[in-house]
Amino acid sequence: xxxxxxxxxxxxxxxxxxxxxxxxxxxxxxxxxxxxxxxxxxxxxxxxxxxxxxxxxxxxxxxxxxxxxxxxxxxxxxxxxxxxxxxxxxxxxxxxxxxxxxxxxxxxxxxxxxxxxxxxxxxxxxxxxxxxxxxxxxxxxxxxxxxxxxxxxxxxxxxxxxxxxxxxxxxxxxxxxxxxxxxxxxxxxxxxxxxxxxxxxxxxxxxxxxxxxxxxxxxxxxxxxxxxxxxxxxxxxxxxxxxxxxxxxxxxxxxxxxxxxxxxxxxxxxxxxxxxxxxxxxxxxxxxxxxxxxxxxxxxxxxxxxxxxxxxxxxxxxxxxxxxxxxxxxxxxxxxxxxxxxxxxxxxxxxxxxxxxxxxxxxxxxxxxxxxxxxxxxxxxxxxxxxxxxxxxxxxxxxxxxxxxxxxxxxxxxxxxxxxxxxxxxxxxxxxxxxxxxxxxxxxxxxxxxxxxxxxxxxx
Ligand SMILES: [Ca+2]
Ligand SMILES: [Ca+2]
Numbered sequence: 001x002x003x004x005x006x007x008x009x010x011x012x013x014x015x016x017x018x019x020x021x022x023x024x025x026x027x028x029x030x031x032x033x034x035x036x037x038x039x040x041x042x043x044x045x046x047x048x049x050x051x052x053x054x055x056x057x058x059x060x061x062x063x064x065x066x067x068x069x070x071x072x073x074x075x076x077x078x079x080x081x082x083x084x085x086x087x088x089x090x091x092x093x094x095x096x097x098x099x100x101x102x103x104x105x106x107x108x109x110x111x112x113x114x115x116x117x118x119x120x121x122x123x124x125x126x127x128x129x130x131x132x133x134x135x136x137x138x139x140x141x142x143x144x145x146x147x148x149x150x151x152x153x154x155x156x157x158x159x160x161x162x163x164x165x166x167x168x169x170x171x172x173x174x175x176x177x178x179x180x181x182x183x184x185x186x187x188x189x190x191x192x193x194x195x196x197x198x199x200x201x202x203x204x205x206x207x208x209x210x211x212x213x214x215x216x217x218x219x220x221x222x223x224x225x226x227x228x229x230x231x232x233x234x235x236x237x238x239x240x241x242x243x244x245x246x247x248x249x250x251x252x253x254x255x256x257x258x259x260x261x262x263x264x265x266x267x268x269x270x271x272x273x274x275x276x277x278x279x280x281x282x283x284x285x286x287x288x289x290x291x292x293x294x295x296x297x298x299x300x301x302x303x304x305x306x307x308x309x310x311x312x313x314x315x316x317x318x319x320x321x322x323x324x325x326x327x328x329x330x331x332x333x334x335x336x337x338x339x340x341x342x343x344x345x346x347x348x349x350x351x352x353x354x355x356x357x358x359x360x361x362x363x364x365x366x367x368x369x370x371x372x373x374x375x376x377x378x379x380x381x382x383x384x385x386x387x388x389x390x391x392x393x394x395x396x397x398x399x400x401x402x403x404x405x406x407x408x409x410x411x412x413x414x415x416x417x418x419x420x421x422x423x424x425x426x427x428x429x430x431x432x433x434x435x436x437x438x439x440x441x442x443x444x445x446x447x448x449x450x451x452x453x454x455x456x457x458x459x460x
Pocket of ligand 1 (some may be wrong): 139
């Protein structure tokens with residue numbers, strides 16, 4: 001079974017880049033000429049430099065031409081075409097050529113045009129004026145009836161770039177806890193009871209989690225009945241945001257306060273303040289959106305969403321409380337988390353770090369860490385031990401923080417600009433690296449065939 005976050009493939013499409021002041025349309029760029037030349041069509045070529053008087057080859061380009069002349073204001077603009085072999089008054093004999101040699105494959109003449117009036121061997125485009133009767137192309141005398149200013153629509157080829165695929169835009173933690181890493185990697189992370197670890201550290205966002213020992217029976221029975229697991233669960237999550245205005249948003253989601261399946265108003269506590277540690281609480285009500293500058297908090301049925309959206313470091317965090325099924329002792333609820341960067345990886349202010357955050361390392365390749373291999377024999381007792389070795393730089397203790405809203409640890413990116421990604425060459429020797437599935441999202445968040453099925457599967 002694939003989880004929903006495994007299916008969030010990023011959609012990558014080619015984008016067209018234009019020089020400053022030019023408007024992309026299709027694969028080309030348009031603008032109105034900065035000067036009017038001498039008012040006649042033959043002189044417009046230099047007025048358009050470095051582009052040329054525009055050819056308009058399809059409806060998309062026609063829309064682009066109309067949009068730039070509409071923005072510029074006046075009515076009529078030259079296009080780069082010349083009529084040859086026309087006979088005055090014969091509206092069918094005109095043969096048009098684009099000055100840039102493109103094939104004449106599309107035309108957007110206004111009603112009643114071209115009307116082959118005398119000497120109308122050049123082409124203009126007229127924006128909607130008056131009753132709109134003449135919006136569109138018109139044949140026109142190349143000397144503009146001997147009058148002065150007439151500007152042109154200019155065109156240059158855009159630069160087409162296809163951004164590199166980002167194989168996984170989401171990373172997550174679920175259960176006791178299984179990590180789905182960016183670019184498709186996975187690992188298990190037990191942590192130590194009562195310790196708090198940084199999962200994600202970025203320029204203006206930090207997410208810590210606290211672990212608690214928890215024992216439970218593996219699901220689903222009856223296939224593997226009576227297997228006891230002594231594991232850990234995330235029972236509290238702590239978010240620190242530095243807002244674009246320099247204020248502090250602090251959020252705690254406490255699974256210990258959840259009763260039944262419903263989030264109550266006191267499961268999430270938050271503050272939004274100019275002080276790093278504020279006594280002014282935000283009253284987080286289920287079903288309501290709470291803003292803190294550009295950040296938005298929303299607590300639903302059991303899921304807290306935090307949208308952190310300054311330019312250059314934008315993330316969506318979801319934290320969902322779940323019951324600990326077939327619990328024996330320890331936490332009665334756990335937290336599952338997911339992290340989505342909504343800024344392209346290459347544009348983040350600093351490359352992220354933290355146990356999960358470091359997997360956005362810019363290379364698009366999956367790195368797997370240590371995984372707990374659950375026993376499959378009736379009556380087995382198993383204590384988890386994997387600590388994401390191989391998928392994290394250094395040791396787990398490097399990620400321990402000393403209090404819930406602590407943003408400082410060995411690899412912290414908080415408040416730091418331009419820091420590079422972790423180095424995969426420095427990961428532990430047990431590193432198992434596999435080529436990322438190009439252009440696809442991580443498929444690691446769900447159960448997979450080579451392991452014991454992961455228990456209760458959630459969709460955040
Ligand atoms: Ca005409
Ligand atoms: Ca990677």
